[in-house]
Amino acid sequence: MTYPPRSGGVIASTTRKGVPxxxxxxxxxxxxxxxxxxxxxxxxGDRVRDELHRYLGAIVNGEGGTLLAVGGMPDHIHLLARLTxxxxxxxxxxxxxxxxxxxxxxxxxxxxxxxWQDGYAAFSxxxxxIARVRQYIETQPEHHRATDYRKELLTLLRRHGVEFDxxxxxx
Numbered sequence: 001m002t003y004p005p006r007s008g009g010v011i012a013s014t015t016r017k018g019v020p021x022x023x024x025x026x027x028x029x030x031x032x033x034x035x036x037x038x039x040x041x042x043x044x045g046d047r048v049r050d051e052l053h054r055y056l057g058a059i060v061n062g063e064g065g066t067l068l069a070v071g072g073m074p075d076h077i078h079l080l081a082r083l084t085x086x087x088x089x090x091x092x093x094x095x096x097x098x099x100x101x102x103x104x105x106x107x108x109x110x111x112x113x114x115x116w117q118d119g120y121a122a123f124s125x126x127x128x129x130i131a132r133v134r135q136y137i138e139t140q141p142e143h144h145r146a147t148d149y150r151k152e153l154l155t156l157l158r159r160h161g162v163e164f165d166x167x168x169x170x171x
Contacts (some may be wrong), residue, residue: 005120030068030125030132031089034095034121034156038115038150042074055103059096063087071137076149078137080125089122101107121153123160 016084037043038110044052056079057067072078083092097116102116125133136143150169157164 025085027085028082028127028133029084029085030080030082030127030130032123032137032156033081033089033092033093033120034076034153035120036117036149037074038117040075040117043109043112044074044077045070048104051108052078052100056096056100058098063092063095065092069134071140073140073144078140078158080130080133085092093122094122096169112160121156121162121169123162126168128155 026163053070056077060067060079060083064086066082067079069080070077079096083089097120101115102167113160120143147155153169154166
């Protein structure tokens with residue numbers, strides 16, 4: 001291919017060795033993130049749920065992302081988030097889970113100690129699917145009348161073509 005393009009192409013104002021380069025960085029990285037409480041103990045009750053959801057949003061926003069939706073059940077959480085490209089998903093979730101665990105354990109859980117499981121599931125979401133995933137997340141209680149967390153996670157992993165060994169999912 002020759003540069004600049006001969007017909008109909010956009011000629012960049014900046015070139016490197018005769019090849020047009022993009023002047024900026026443009027991203028829209030949206031993820032559906034799922035993780036559960038340690039040992040899937042149902043600790044996210046009515047007393048802390050709404051405040052926890054707001055706090056999770058504050059953490060994501062504080063790390064340069066945008067929380068688009070949050071929902072879940074007493075034993076797990078779903079986030080739909082637009083994340084910054086400057087942080088890895090694992091770094092972002094380490095901060096989200098660590099900060100929220102500390103916050104919950106700072107007198108909000110009574111005598112019970114709160115913790116998240118070590119792992120997580122993360123799925124990229126295209127622009128055309130954001131509304132659908134948002135609705136799925138926001139209607140978790142309805143969804144879980146028909147299926148449990150285990151079946152839900154297996155379905156999500158299979159739907160997204162994620163390779164896994166089921167023996168290691170529930171450690």
